[in-house]
Amino acid sequence: AVGTHIRTYFNGTWHEGNPAVIHAADHGAWLGSTVFDGARWFDGMAPDLAAHCARVNRSAEALMLRPTVGTEEMVAIVREGLQGFAPDEAVYIRPMYWGIHGDATAIVPQPEETGFAVCLEAIPMAKSDASATLTRTRFRRPVLEDAVVNAKAGCLYPNNARMLTEARAKGFANALVADALGNVAETATANIFMVRDSEVFTPIPNGTFLAGITRARHIDNMKREGMTVHETVLSFADFEAADEVFMTGNMSKVTPVTRFDDVHYQVGPVARRVREMYWDWARSAG
Ligand code: PMP
Secondary structure: OOOOOEEEEEOOEEEEOOOOOOOOOOHHHHHOOEEEOOEEEEOOEOOOHHHHHHHHHHHHHHOOOOOOOOHHHHHHHHHHHHOOOOOOOOEEEEEEEEEOOEOOOOOOEOOOOEEEEEEEEEOOOOOOOOOEEEEEEEEEOOOOOOOOOOOOEHHHHHHHHHHHHHHHHOOOOEEEEEOOOOOEEEEOOOEEEEEEOOEEEEEOOOOOOOOOHHHHHHHHHHHHOOOOEEEEOOOHHHHHOOOEEEEEOOOOOOEEEEEEOOEEOOOOHHHHHHHHHHHHHHHHHO
């Protein structure tokens, strides 16, 4: 992040840059009790900011941390911090909590010792004609009995990092990931949709992958437009037979997929329409 514009909220005030906020002895640093969320500010809009702030508080509770900042207060803190950015900058908004101390046996974080920070970092939005390629990964999403998949927790992401690293080494942008049963779940960084015969399909949330806030927003937009959206069980073969595939997440909102291993797709009308609907909705929501 050297050279990028970063502002950090910590201990009740905004700091320019990327100050140290986590110490070597913090529970989050050595035992992984960290949660975060990601939202976006661009063209003066911060779509679904309150939903992302609410989710980081739910993630904290799932890790036995104590969320210390209410949703409305967090939104106000973020909006104050955004005033330090130029209107032509696009910002990645990352609120986060971590455990500071553990109990005597160290493993369990002490909820009254929860750290909070917000990191705002200028990261340009992807260009409107950006696209991605996917390859199948052998690494899977864990189930709740294996990992805290009910939280957006930092400790889940080393698994996603190895999916992404493996995919990049093979020359692909991202990985298509299965759940524990071998059905398609999501990608390493975003949710996944496919189109077949003008109907839209996306994996049904089963508690193993992040059912994203952007995913829900797109489904809402599509249904309002009268489009048919199925949340259902989907196999890798279903994706191979798709007419269109696209990824969704807070970072880029919607990214058409042009290739899944040996199968190639055109950027289609549904992905383009979903993008238009998102920007229309965001402009009207503010
Ligand atoms: N899945 C994973 C693994 C992610 O990291 C993200 C990004 N937060 C998403 C899906 C998309 O979720 P959202 O739309 O809430 O950003």
